[in-house]
Amino acid sequence: MDQFTFTIDGQTITAEDGMSIMDAALANDIYIPYLCHHPDLEPVGACRLCGVEVDGRPMVMSCMTPAKEGTDVRTNSPAIYQARKVAMELLIMDHDMDCLACEAADDCDLLKVSAYLGIQPEQLEGLRPLGRQLPIDDSNPYFQFDPNKCILCGICVRTCNEIVGLGALGYINRGIETVVGTFGDKGFVDSICESCGECVVRCPVGSLAPKKPQLAAREISTICAYCGVGCGIHFGVRGDEIVSTRADRESPANRGSLCVKGRYGFNFINHPDRLTTPLIKKDGQFVESSWEEAITLVADKLSNYHGEEFAALTSAKCTNEDNYVVQKFTRAVMGTNTIDHCARL
């Protein structure tokens, strides 16, 4: 890829062909405020916060404008500051600023931009609160949608179109009444939404938020145990419980995507029905036993069968190592090739 240089606020930086001004700035740790930009998605220039001055031309949307060799980009000027300030003040007046109880408070782009611009409460005086009280859609078991916190950045809508390829979300109404919604403005679960949560992970504020948010203490990477796609997952762990999931963006299988099962469907792990101790059936009833007792019993019993009398069903859910050991046991110890699994089902 061809590289070239240009300047941002007087600092010479190197960019690659195809980079937007914002890409290049962010890659060089130069912050330009934005709310509707997302690296996975096509830019739309809706929030109007990332405007910069290019060779003296004001309000060029840095998210949508390719960086060009030799240009002089200014990330701030009185006119740009004014436009950003007005846009942010407007957003704040239209937003449910219940930040203390907001799930996104520790990672809210609205607060981040507001802090960057130094918006002070007293400067909002004279603006009229537009506070609308729209119903929260909590129909989905895993996440909820609070339109009162929505800033209409469109990231969820674009995610569903561009990443999921589904298009379950769109815009409803016009003007200030515009809201994100499903076809016919039904609840998420009554729409074609597949609950994959791709939109939830990308929401820059607390509008689309998981219902059971918990902060992980550490993350461990593994592979999803549902289908054969083999998506990479980072499990967030707190204590000895899984509290969150995050798709592995490096995994060639899923490149940062997950489905509903892979993102949310792991509550079975801590289900009270889990077997936690060996069981031996005595008089038709299962009785808990020690590992030693159960292993000895099975070893003794199996010694009575050999060759065709024995059969094993191994598991397509288990690891390669598990399967190898089971088939070796069947062949080498039990003397039969009668081992199979549900590959055909």
Add this chain to the structure above:
Amino acid sequence: MEDKKRTILICRGTGCESAKSPQIQAALEEKVQGLNVEVKFTGCHGMCQQGPIVVVEPEDIFYAHVKLRDVPKIVESHIKNDEVVERLVYEDPTTKEKIPTYHDIPFYKRQKRLVLRNCGQIDPENIDDALARDSYAGLGEALKMEPVEIVAEVKKSGLRGRGGGGFPTGLKWEFTQKAAGDVKYVLCNADEGDPGAFMDRSVLEGDPHAVLEGMIIAGFAISAKQGYIYCRAEYPLAIKRLQIAIEQAREHGYLGKDILGSGFDFDIEIFHGAGAFVCGEETALITSIEGNRGMPRNRPPYPANEGLYGKPTLLNNVKTYANIPLIITNGSGWFADIGTENSKGTAVFALTGKIANSGLIEVPMGVTLREIIYDIGGGILDSKEFKAVQTGGPSGGCLPESFLDTPVDYDSLIEAGSMMGSGGMVVMDEDTCMVDVARYFLDFTEKESCGKCVPCRIGTKQMLTILEDIVEGRGKPGDIDRLEELAHGIKIGSLCGLGQTAPNPVLTTIRYFRDEYEAHIYDNACPAKQCKEFISYHIVDSCIGCGLCRRNCPVDAITGEQKELHHIDQELCIQCGECYEVCPPKVFSIEIHTGEKSTEPEPVLQVVTG
């Protein structure tokens, strides 16, 4: 004189059709059977308030407000006995003078009708009528030219986009012509959404072939094979006539494969818009044709490079295309001679508001607002004082009397804080509250904002809320500054033209009528005596006690004995103005006061104890 061949033209534009002109046509056709008379219908004449309009040629007699029952009279008197029906002849609303012949009517005399050249003259559903007036002659000539020559002609003509932006048309054509790509599109913007505007509709209904011809020439010039007309679905008649015109053009070889044996293929489809004002914005229009919610896209890239389906796309307004055949036929020099140095050709306006002659007009660029309003429009209705004129649709600016001698061209209007727009022109009189006007227009743009970008979506609502507060008595010191700050932020911050221009009515009214804002905020007064919160009605001594006001008051706030002075109970009055309307003009004993409210004592809360 019965043997004289006559043609009776019945207007069947949308306005006249809704006033039963099709039935009038049918009745006329029946009545003139056996006579040497051809009855045919035409598109709009532009003076819709005079409709249904019937014109008799060759005498050029202009009958207005024709009713079905007038048909026998016209036939008996005029056709059979050569006597013009005086009663039906056009009457000047200001002078009350009867003006029988079409071209003597001042409304038309001062106009220069290029785009509207065939409107009211031809049967828009009959291509032969159009061909008789040289339709498609320009196409024939264009096909003999090189595409670059066509673009050069358009450039030289100085034609600028008639949708309002005023971008040089030739330049746009050149960009699209030069854009790389095998597939290109020609789009016609017929999504005329400004309230009260019907310029494009009249052209489409009255002379659809002019638009088609312009598009075909454009297609040839930029090497496109497909054109789309994006027409709002609220224009069923325009769509119907366009469809008929497209089919007739195909039959005559002006559309389809190998047009006029030139080897050039081009066809046109109509796309129905779904009633969103913002779809008149070019990128929103393109997005809508692609099947998505009509929301504008950031520019660049411009449609000339990445338009419909990502292909180079030429998008012009209806009137822009309608000008093209004339430029090709008469030459760019002829066109460039009309108008001003930087604004060539004519401008079409829908003249409305408090004006004597409202209607559709076409004037050379450079005439002054005064000429339009007074000479063509006949001045202000009911001899009231002129207060302001708004040009450019809902996001144009309001210009005061001091700008009446401003020439109407793209640059002068921008300089004054307004714009040409697509051609709306609203005249306001002394009874108009300019703060309320700003609120009214913002109410429109706020509701039509697509919701995509922050400044437009929330900013117009924020401004609207402040304006509503001001006209309803909740204005606060600092509101004017806040409005100006918001307006500037929205203008530079918004994604598309809708947001970028939406603050214009607010900015211009603050600029030219700041005292009215201040009166509302600081003096509890509405100088135009329109805002209910600030006015009160009072009956003065001249009252003759006729009781009309008392009987008409919807809330029984008026009391008084017959033939005695009446009185309005201010506590009950809802400022509906009914009394003011019904008070006999000769008596005129009702006054409207404003700015008095603050003197009333605040109600005191009484604590009652047992």
Add this chain to the structure above:
Amino acid sequence: MTNSIAEIDDAGTIFVIGSNTTSAHPVIGQRMRRAARNGATIIVANPKEIDLVRSASYFIQHKPGSDVALLMGMARYIIENDLHDKEFIAERCENFEAFEESLAPFTPEFVEEITGVSWEEIGQVARIYATNQPASIFYAMGITQHTHGTDNVMATANLAMLTGSVGKPSTGVNPLRGQNNVQGACDLGGLPNVYPGYQKVEDPAMKEKFEKAWGRELSGKNGLTHTEIFDAIHDGTVKALYMVGENPALTEADAKHAQKALDKVDFLVSQEIFLSESAEYADVVFPAASFAEKEGTFTNTERRVQRVRRVIPPRGNSKPDWWIVTQIAQAMGEKGFGYETPDDVMDEINAVTPIYGGITYERVEEIGLQWPCPDADHPGTKYLHKGEFARGKGHFVPLVYKPSAEITDEEYPLILTTDRSLYHFHSTMTRRDYGLEALDSEELVKIHPTDAETLGVESGDWVEVSSRRGTVKARAQVTEICQPGLCSMTFHFFESPTNEITNPALDPIAKIPETKVAAVRVKKVS
């Protein structure tokens, strides 16, 4: 899969047959939809109007069980219209003439009759598949779960070879493997006819190799398949059954037959994370650690061996499966089971499994490796059959049309087919997640409006679905997703155990039961 998941992005044509991809392989489904947005042409062939149809340019709704006729029809059209890749066929394939001859019976009239699809439509998609390259085929159990499933697979392979759509990026024949590690279970010898790495049990050289490696005498005879095992229990041959994480009582076709076998077998051991419907029958149940509680590797559908890690400690006293079996072997006095970690097992896998020869934990730490990967320096294999087929020449297989084992009659006038819900996998895990259960909590018998009208059934009504093997009850969902004459159920719900009525008739080679086609009748019940 012959090719890789990432190659979907660059495909010209994506031909999806017998796969409800967005439900069963959602992330691949997403990727296909994304590809379609970026210009790829998706062709869906399915008896049901699956969700992916919304992103597809072409949809062939053929009759259940008519895949061979459809695919052979496409092949015929391609040859008749000279759209085949003659160079590829000449250089890389064999037996083309015999295959071409076998197309003779597949006349347009015959194909239309069998598939219920017009020749024009078939020709249209055949042309797209042949010309809009690179073209890839994706299939799943809609292709394999038939008595002629092997023929179906061969038919897809024939089509790919015919157009040269194999051995190149973004092409190939790509079975989407169902379970997370069904690929690995097959790769590592979880099959009755092959040792790890598809080394044939009946090949004396292989037998000798493994006898040497494992220090034990081995049987040179193929073992029994899944379905045959239950028959063998019934006939008394198999007396002891060891089940690792399997739930045949719910998932086996003709599940009643399997349930009786579980009841009958002398000694039954189950390793499970839950006391499943099948584990209930066991004599001894070992609590297994879940995938999140153990180390190891899974191999995904694109043959990528990926690292599974212990995220949390095993719940209670549960243990990894490999450990449990190792303990039993040791208790039985076996020597070859001294593994202390799964890494030790992988070392042994490397030594005896050529396709896994170079796949070590160290190398799969980050993004895994795609087999074949014979040695430590091999970079893995993105797509198979590059330059040359694994077996040398690509072998065209002449095919004949065979009807499904059960066809409709007066008593059983409808066809029942099965598929997966997006919200469940089989049942054990997903039914125990509160959210998935909330999103999809009961079986729905999907049935076409015209059939529903005939039967007087409306959405939400309870119906009984009966086949020659039994009856299940569930609510109906009247939907045009099914074609007339077809109804569809999932198999996730023990309350409505669909597999009690599916047909266990087997494909003679792959031994896969025909769960995709069973003759049934539907009756409204109150």
